[in-house]
Amino acid sequence: MFETLMLSRMQFAANISFHILFPTITIALSWFLFYFKLRFVQTGEPVWMRAYRFWVKIFAITFAIGVVTGITMSFQFGTNWPKFMETVGNIAGPLLGYEVLTAFFLEAGFLGIMLFGMNRVSARVHTLATLIVAIGTTLSAFWILALNSWMQTPQGHEMRDGVAFPVDWLAIIFNPSFPYRLSHMVVASGLTAAFLIAGISAYRLLKGDDKKAPKLTLKIALTVAMVLAPLQIFIGDMHGLNTLEHQPQKIAAMEGVWHTEKGAPLLLFAIPDEQNKTNHFELAIPKMASFILTHDLEGEIKGLNEFEGNHPPVAPLFFAFRIMVGVGMLMLIISWLSRIQLWRNKPLPTWLLKVLVAMSFSGWLATLAGWYVTEIGRQPWLVTGILTVKDAATDIAPGNVALSLSLYLILYVVLMTAYLHTIFTMANRAVEIEEITDDEKVKPVVHSTPIKESNYV
Amino acid sequence: MFEADSLAVIFVSLMGFSLLLYAILDGYDLGVGILLPLKQKDDSDTMIASIGPFWDANETWLVLAIGLLLIAFPAAHSHIFKELYLPTAVLLISLVLRGVAFDFRAKAAFSHKPTWNKVFKVGSLLAAMSQGYMLGMYVMGFEETLAAYTFSLLSAFGVAAAYAYIGACWLIMKTEGALQVQAVNWAKKTGLICFVGVIAVSAVNPLINPDVYAKWFAWPTTLYILPLPVLCFALFVYSQIQLKQLPAMDDKGCWRPFVAAVVIFALCFFGLAFSFFPYIVPGKLTIWESAAAPESLSFILWGAIVVVPVIISYTIFSYRVFWGKVQELRYH
Numbered sequence: 001m002f003e004t005l006m007l008s009r010m011q012f013a014a015n016i017s018f019h020i021l022f023p024t025i026t027i028a029l030s031w032f033l034f035y036f037k038l039r040f041v042q043t044g045e046p047v048w049m050r051a052y053r054f055w056v057k058i059f060a061i062t063f064a065i066g067v068v069t070g071i072t073m074s075f076q077f078g079t080n081w082p083k084f085m086e087t088v089g090n091i092a093g094p095l096l097g098y099e100v101l102t103a104f105f106l107e108a109g110f111l112g113i114m115l116f117g118m119n120r121v122s123a124r125v126h127t128l129a130t131l132i133v134a135i136g137t138t139l140s141a142f143w144i145l146a147l148n149s150w151m152q153t154p155q156g157h158e159m160r161d162g163v164a165f166p167v168d169w170l171a172i173i174f175n176p177s178f179p180y181r182l183s184h185m186v187v188a189s190g191l192t193a194a195f196l197i198a199g200i201s202a203y204r205l206l207k208g209d210d211k212k213a214p215k216l217t218l219k220i221a222l223t224v225a226m227v228l229a230p231l232q233i234f235i236g237d238m239h240g241l242n243t244l245e246h247q248p249q250k251i252a253a254m255e256g257v258w259h260t261e262k263g264a265p266l267l268l269f270a271i272p273d274e275q276n277k278t279n280h281f282e283l284a285i286p287k288m289a290s291f292i293l294t295h296d297l298e299g300e301i302k303g304l305n306e307f308e309g310n311h312p313p314v315a316p317l318f319f320a321f322r323i324m325v326g327v328g329m330l331m332l333i334i335s336w337l338s339r340i341q342l343w344r345n346k347p348l349p350t351w352l353l354k355v356l357v358a359m360s361f362s363g364w365l366a367t368l369a370g371w372y373v374t375e376i377g378r379q380p381w382l383v384t385g386i387l388t389v390k391d392a393a394t395d396i397a398p399g400n401v402a403l404s405l406s407l408y409l410i411l412y413v414v415l416m417t418a419y420l421h422t423i424f425t426m427a428n429r430a431v432e433i434e435e436i437t438d439d440e441k442v443k444p445v446v447h448s449t450p451i452k453e454s455n456y457v
Numbered sequence: 458m459f460e461a462d463s464l465a466v467i468f469v470s471l472m473g474f475s476l477l478l479y480a481i482l483d484g485y486d487l488g489v490g491i492l493l494p495l496k497q498k499d500d501s502d503t504m505i506a507s508i509g510p511f512w513d514a515n516e517t518w519l520v521l522a523i524g525l526l527l528i529a530f531p532a533a534h535s536h537i538f539k540e541l542y543l544p545t546a547v548l549l550i551s552l553v554l555r556g557v558a559f560d561f562r563a564k565a566a567f568s569h570k571p572t573w574n575k576v577f578k579v580g581s582l583l584a585a586m587s588q589g590y591m592l593g594m595y596v597m598g599f600e601e602t603l604a605a606y607t608f609s610l611l612s613a614f615g616v617a618a619a620y621a622y623i624g625a626c627w628l629i630m631k632t633e634g635a636l637q638v639q640a641v642n643w644a645k646k647t648g649l650i651c652f653v654g655v656i657a658v659s660a661v662n663p664l665i666n667p668d669v670y671a672k673w674f675a676w677p678t679t680l681y682i683l684p685l686p687v688l689c690f691a692l693f694v695y696s697q698i699q700l701k702q703l704p705a706m707d708d709k710g711c712w713r714p715f716v717a718a719v720v721i722f723a724l725c726f727f728g729l730a731f732s733f734f735p736y737i738v739p740g741k742l743t744i745w746e747s748a749a750a751p752e753s754l755s756f757i758l759w760g761a762i763v764v765v766p767v768i769i770s771y772t773i774f775s776y777r778v779f780w781g782k783v784q785e786l787r788y789h
Binding site for chain 2: 057060061063064065067068069070071072074075077078079082085086089090091093094096097098100101102104105107108109110111112113115116117120121163165166169394395396400403404407408411415418419421422425426
C-alpha cells in the first residue's frame with residue numbers, strides 16, 4: 001500500500017510538474033502575442049508581424065504540449081486518488097468542469113483561427129481570435145487556482161458523513177488564499193514569458209541577427225520584466241502573510257523555525273536537520289524573519305514544535321523557497337540592469353546577452369520551486385483538515401504504477417529535449433531570414449493564396 | 458433546481474454527447490494520422506494540414522467527456538479507470554506523442570521530419586487501438602478471461618479501422634487529385650473492415666451480456682429499436698456505392714461518405730448506450746448509484762446550458778472558416 005502511495009505521489013508530481021511548465025509560458029505569451037498583433041494593426045509596421053509570426057510558432061508548440069500533457073491529469077484523479085473525488089468531488093468537480101467549459105474550449109476553439117486563419121478571416125476577427133485565446137488561457141488559470149487554493153484553505157462547504165457538500169460557491173471560489181495565489185501565478189507566468197522572449201531575442205542578437213524584430217522584442221520583454229519583478233516580490237510578500245495567517249506550519253517550515261520564537265532571524269542559508277529539530281551552518285540576518293512576517297522586529301513566529309506530527313517536511317520547503325526567492329532577485333537585478341542600459345541607447349554588452357540567454361527558462365525554475373513550496377507545504381494534507389494524502393491513495397498494484405511512471409519519465413525526457421532543441425532551431429532559422437523588404441511594407445498582409453500551415457511554418 | 462434522478466440522466470446524456478463528438482472529431486484526425494503515408498512527403502503535408510486547425514479542439518471533447526464522468530459519476534470514473542489503468546496510460550502517452558509530433562514535424566530541424574511523421578502515425582494508431590481495447594474491456598465487463606482479452610484486442614483493431622474509415626472520408630472531402638483517389642481506396646477497404654467489426658460487436662455483445670440480450674430481444678422493444686441496425690446496414694451499403702462513383706465530376710458529393718460515416722458512428726454509439734443504460738459500469742453501478750451531489754450538478758448544469766451552445770457555435774464558425782479544400786503547401 002505504501003509503495004503504491006509513494007509511486008502515485010511521484011507520478012502525480014512528475015505529471016503536474018512537467019505539465020505546468022507549458023501553461024506557465026502560454027498564459028502570458030498569449031498576451032504578448034495579442035499586443036504584437038494589436039501594434040501591427042495600429043501601426044502597419046511589418047516588424048510587429050515578424051515578431052508575431054516568430055512567437056506564434058513557439059506559442060503553438062508550447063500550447064500543444066500543454067494540452068496533451070494536461071489530458072493526463074483528468075484521468076489521474078480517478079485512477080490514483082479515488083478518495084479525492086469521493087470526498088471533495090462535489091467541490092472539485094464543478095470547478096474543474098467550469099475550467100473545461102469556459103477555458104479549454106475557448107482556447108482550443110480559437111487557436112486554429114489564430115494559427116492558421118490569418119488569410120481566411122478579416123484582420124479584426126484574427127486579432128479577436130488572438131485576444132480570445134489569451135482570455136481562455138487566463139480563465140483556465142483562474143479555475144484551476146480556485147480549486148488548488150480551496151484545497152489549501154477550504155471554506156464555503158459542510159461535511160456530511162465524511163463527504164464535502166457545497167454551501168456557498170462564492171466563498172468556495174474566493175477562498176482566503178485564492179486572490180494571492182492567482183496573482184502570484186499570473187505574474188510568475190508574465191515573468192517566465194518575458195525572460196523567455198528576452199533570452200531567445202538575446203540569443204538571436206548574439207548569433208549576429210541584425211534585424212529589428214529581436215531588438216524590439218528584447219526591449220518589450222525587458223520592460224515587462226522590469227515592472228513585474230518588483231511587483232512579484234510585493235505580491236509574494238502578501239501571499240506569505242496570508243499563509244502565515246491560514247497555514248502557519250508552512251511558514252515555519254519555509255523559514256526553518258523549529259521552536260516558537262520572538263525576533264526570529266532570517267536564514268539566508270542553513271541545513272535543516274529533521275531528526276534533531278535544528279539547523280546546521282546557519283547564515284542569518286537577526287530579527288529579519290519576524291520583521292518581514294509580522295512587520296515588528298520582536299514579532300513572534302510560531303515554530304514547528306506547535307504542529308507536532310502535523311507539519312510538512314522541512315528541508316524541501318526550506319530549499320525550494322530559497323531557490324524561488326534567489327531566482328526572483330536575480331530576475332530583478334538583470335532586468336533593471338539590461339533595461340536601463342537600453343534606455344541609455346547603448347547596446348547590451350555580450351556578457352549581459354549571455355546572462356539573458358542563460359536565464360531563458362529561469363521562470364520555470366522559480367515557478368516550480370514556488371509550487372513545491374506551496375504543495376509540499378500542504379502535507380500531510382491533500383485538502384487541509386479534510387483529507388490526508390495517505391487516505392486518498394489508490395489500491396492499484398504497485399507494479400502497474402511503477403510501469404506507468406517509468407513510461408511517463410522517459411516520455412518527458414524525450415519531449416523536453418525535442419522542445420528545447422526545436423526552439424533554438426527556430427531561433428537559428430530566424431537569424432537567416434532576410435530583413436523586411438519595402439515590398440512588405442506596402443502590403444502588410446502578404447500571402448494572397450489561402451494557405452494553412454505555411455502561415456506559421 | 459433539478460431533481461437528483463433527472464440530473465443523473467441529464468449528465469449521462471451530456472457525457473454521451475461529448476464522447477460521441479469526441480469519437481467523430483478526434484476519430485477523423487486520428488484516422489488521418491493512421492493513414493499517413495511515410496513515403497509521399499507532399500501527401501503527408503496536405504493530410505496533416507487538413508486537420509491542423511482542428512485537432513486541439515477535437516481532443517478537448519475527450520477532456521470534457523472524461524471530466525463529466527469524473528464530476529458527475531466519480532465512483533464510476535475511479536472504477537472504470539482503475540480497471541483500465543495500463544491501457545489508459547498507453548492511450549495518454551500515445552496522445553501526447555502524436556500531439557507533439559504534429560508540431561515538431563513542422564518546426565524541428567527538417568532532417569528530423571520523417572521521424573516525427575512516424576511518431577505521428579504510430580501515436581495515432583496506438584491511441585485508436587488503446588481506445589478500442591478499453592471499449593472492448595468495458596463491453597466485456599472488465600472480465601479477466603482469455604475471451605475478454607481476445608475480444609478487446611479485436612475491438613482495438615475495429616476502432617482503429619473505424620477511425621481510419623472516417624479519416625479517409627474526411628480526406629475525400631478535404632483533398633483533390635491523386636490523394637483524393639487514394640483516400641477513396643482507403644475508405645473502401647477500411648469501410649469493409651469496419652462493417653465486419655460492427656457486426657461482430659453487435660453479435661458478441663448480446664451473447665455475452667444476458668441483460669443486453671434481454672433488452673434488445675424483448676417484444677415490442679425490438680420493433681422500436683430495429684430501425685437502428687437496419688439504418689446502419691443501409692448506410693454502409695450507401696457509402697460503398699457512393700465510394701465507387703468518387704471522385705466525381707466537379708467533385709459532386711465528396712462530402713457524402715463523411716456524413717454517412719458520422720451517422721454510422723452515431724448509430725453505433727446509440728446502440729451501445731441503449732445496451733447498457735442505466736448502467737454506467739456494466740452490471741455493477743447505475744448512473745443513479747454513482748451520481749454526485751445534486752447541488753454540485755445543478756451548479757455546473759446552469760453553466761453548461763449557457764456555455765455548451767456557445768462552444769458549438771464557435772466550433773461551427775471555425776469549421777466554416779476552414780471550409781473547402783486544403784491548399785498545396787509551400788514552405789518558406
